[in-house]
Amino acid sequence: MNELYKKQVRNALVTWFQEEKRDLPWRKTTDPYKIWVSEVMLQQTKVDTVIPYYERFISKYPSLESLATAPEEELLKQWEGLGYYSRARNLQAGVKEVVEEYQSIVPSTRHEISKLKGVGPYTAGAVLSIAYGVPEHAVDGNVMRVLSRLLLIKEDIAKPKTKKIFEEAVMELIDEDNPSAFNQGLMELGAVICTPTKPKCLLCPVREYCTAFFEGMQEGLPIKTITKKTKVHKVKSVVIQANDGKILLEKRPSKGLLANMWQFPMVELPTLKHSVEEIIELDYGISISKREEIIAFKHIFSHLTWEMESYGALLIEEKNLAANCKWFTKEEIELQPMPVPVLKIWNTWKEKV
DNA sequence: GATACGTGGTC
């Protein structure tokens, strides 16, 4: 890349961003904490989905200290429906580190900020450039797509190794005077113009500098391999009500899928050797009545699928209740963080009662 | 380096 080309590209990009950028809530602040929250929420998540979560989250936790001291269940409830729930726990862990070890000042070097929980190469660069104006790369999927086209980079972006090529390209191209607008401009371009399919090249501010456009290859880039199917898990879940009207909830393990979220007692059926009632008795230490179906549906996660059948049942006898289980009133259940498929069962059950 | 980790929207 020669100097003139670099200068033209960054000027065109930054100017376009400043004039055309969308009006987003996290663009109204330079508070590193709020930028950080937005960047974590935006990981693998659409802008439109994030907006209401961000607004609610910042209202509830306007400062590092308020988030640092929040109860985990309340925090997860705030995050409910956003997905990738470890982001919430890691964010709080990172925030606690800043409060305790950095006197509540978010670090402003890549070396230090990268030590924080949940802050990877992208988030580090995003917070540094957007909140502090530090010229650091922030390479996400948008940036790789935009630059693969602009510079005709044909490496497979599914390979982790490839990201380095893009980080180096950004460091060459970046506007040292306005790294915030440059990095955001790259992402904004990817989001609204240089889209995965049918890019709007005729509206693109850097079209005249785009090698892929010149070659007519924009639809064929970036190169991305990998695509694996999700495994199907057949699961059955039971909404169990006791005589006093309370309902049984189970807290999921603190690691792995949907960690620390609550659900109705659930069994996976690799075989049909036992009935659901029998497995519930063995696993949860309670006997229940014959069940009525609530709803059956598929829930597709990123790497697996639940084929879910859910039932309502009544408690017959509590013998030796599993330690991770607890009875809740209907009102209390609303306060527990539950994943989307469990909410679906709960909402259907409520309608039917 | 490969895999786990959510959800909702689009074509």
Added chain:
DNA sequence: TGACCAAGTAT
């Protein structure tokens, strides 16, 4: 409908 996508990180 299934496949793919969206401002990635941890292990």
